[in-house]
Amino acid sequence: MALVHSSARLIEKCLFLRRHSGNALLRFHHRPEFVDLLHDGAIAVDAAGVVVAADATGLKLLGASTRDAVIGRSIADLFDATFEELLSARNATRRAIWQLRDNAHGRLYYASLVAGNERERPVAALPADRGRTLVRVAREAPAGVLTLEDLAGEDPQMRRNLRNAQRIADHGVAVLIRGPTGSGKEAFAKALHIASNRHQRAFVAVNCAAIPESLIESELFGYCAGAFTGARRGGLRGRVVQASGGTLFLDEIGDMPLGLQTRLLRVLEEHEVTPLGAESALKVDLRVICASHRNLRELLEQGKFREDLYYRLNGITIELPALAERCDRAALIRKCIARECGGASVAASAIESAALKCLTDYHWPGNIRELRTTIRTALAICDGGVIRCADLPPEIRESGARAAPRWVPAPASFASAERGVLLQVIEQNNWVMSRVAAQLRISRNTLYRKIKAHGIQIARPRPAEADR
Numbered sequence: 001m002a003l004v005h006s007s008a009r010l011i012e013k014c015l016f017l018r019r020h021s022g023n024a025l026l027r028f029h030h031r032p033e034f035v036d037l038l039h040d041g042a043i044a045v046d047a048a049g050v051v052v053a054a055d056a057t058g059l060k061l062l063g064a065s066t067r068d069a070v071i072g073r074s075i076a077d078l079f080d081a082t083f084e085e086l087l088s089a090r091n092a093t094r095r096a097i098w099q100l101r102d103n104a105h106g107r108l109y110y111a112s113l114v115a116g117n118e119r120e121r122p123v124a125a126l127p128a129d130r131g132r133t134l135v136r137v138a139r140e141a142p143a144g145v146l147t148l149e150d151l152a153g154e155d156p157q158m159r160r161n162l163r164n165a166q167r168i169a170d171h172g173v174a175v176l177i178r179g180p181t182g183s184g185k186e187a188f189a190k191a192l193h194i195a196s197n198r199h200q201r202a203f204v205a206v207n208c209a210a211i212p213e214s215l216i217e218s219e220l221f222g223y224c225a226g227a228f229t230g231a232r233r234g235g236l237r238g239r240v241v242q243a244s245g246g247t248l249f250l251d252e253i254g255d256m257p258l259g260l261q262t263r264l265l266r267v268l269e270e271h272e273v274t275p276l277g278a279e280s281a282l283k284v285d286l287r288v289i290c291a292s293h294r295n296l297r298e299l300l301e302q303g304k305f306r307e308d309l310y311y312r313l314n315g316i317t318i319e320l321p322a323l324a325e326r327c328d329r330a331a332l333i334r335k336c337i338a339r340e341c342g343g344a345s346v347a348a349s350a351i352e353s354a355a356l357k358c359l360t361d362y363h364w365p366g367n368i369r370e371l372r373t374t375i376r377t378a379l380a381i382c383d384g385g386v387i388r389c390a391d392l393p394p395e396i397r398e399s400g401a402r403a404a405p406r407w408v409p410a411p412a413s414f415a416s417a418e419r420g421v422l423l424q425v426i427e428q429n430n431w432v433m434s435r436v437a438a439q440l441r442i443s444r445n446t447l448y449r450k451i452k453a454h455g456i457q458i459a460r461p462r463p464a465e466a467d468r
Contacts, residue, residue, distance in 0.1 A: 049083025
């Protein structure tokens with residue numbers, strides 16, 4: 001019976017593929033090794049990206065009860081990518097495998113796209129740990145470089161940032177990245193560069209706050225030999241010219257002097273730069289990504305930032321949350337340990353649960369930069385490759401001890417005691433439910449069930465009400 005069942009599925013799959021050979025076929029599965037094989041799901045798509053047919057496995061994988069739930073809908077309705085994006089990526093890499101998530105449940109799939117009338121041929125499936133970016137699994141990031149998927153993790157806000165970044169990766173949309181110091185703005189910009197069609201050209205980063213004001217103009221735009229006293233004999237290619245064809249990342253753009261803002265705007269508008277002492281301009285092909293921990297609109301109102309440059313750079317704003325605000329801190333810590341260990345998979349015993357709790361409870365004023373430094377140091381001094389509380393800095397150990405919820409003395413009942421502890425932890429975390437759930441080590445769904453059961457109103461009281 002098993003053989004008959006398997007044969008029937010094979011015949012069904014072959015008939016489906018032959019019947020829809022004139023359509024584009026999206027093949028997908030939860031496991032990459034099953035893509036383009038008998039066990040994957042298949043969806044036939046017309047030239048407009050609308051689903052015209054789906055096989056039984058595809059319906060099951062998507063959780064659809066009937067074909068009517070899928071047929072007639074666009075690829076963008078079902079997955080977090082458009083049909084045009086998949087076609088563009090496929091044409092660039094031929095038979096690549098992507099990571100996709102369905103919009104209904106956020107479940108992860110590996111997928112390939114076959115154009116109409118293209119002859120079927122087997123594809124070697126890529127290992128799951130090589131497919132972290134949603135753009136093209138076949139393209140690996142350079143060693144030590146985080147991909148957008150790595151940075152996004154499972155935090156909802158970062159997942160939205162990931163989706164937006166993937167949408168505009170190959171477009172000329174100006175990107176402004178905002179976030180606190182150490183939140184990974186340069187890492188996100190570099191990952192966006194790797195995910196774009198400029199990945200083979202240079203990624204040039206300039207920290208506008210770190211370069212003295214007297215030198216930043218020559219650093220950005222370069223100079224010719226003899227342009228000024230002390231100039232190099234052969235002159236200097238500026239960062240703008242170095243980044244031509246690739247990506248120029250301007251960190252802390254809010255600290256750029258007003259005079260240089262004018263020159264930068266001219267470069268962006270005219271696509272050419274004139275080095276100091278040069279008589280003619282040089283053509284440049286730029287993709288500019290800017291970042292700042294300051295609010296540029298406030299600087300604009302204070303007259304410290306040019307209005308025309310602000311609207312030229314602010315195409316899409318990506319807000320990076322502080323590490324303490326992310327709900328996937330534990331997974332992020334384990335991923336950081338794995339990367340610091342050379343990318344190899346790390347067993348759960350690589351960090352003790354008490355040490356992990358200290359790390360997740362800590363408020364991380366230095367954000368991801370501080371986390372990576374802490375992990376790197378702990379791995380260097382720990383015994384047997386296992387991070388323990390003693391390997392962590394004192395401020396992190398003490399913060400974990402202070403964050404531990406204290407029991408309410410003399411409770412009238414278990415329910416009232418639980419309510420008291422719950423309210424105490426909520427107040428400690430300023431009513432940020434993701435932090436409360438992380439500190440109590442429960443899911444947010446469980447947290448909200450307990451809040452509802454105890455009749456706690458999910459709203460911070462107004463000062464006037466709190467006084468009464």
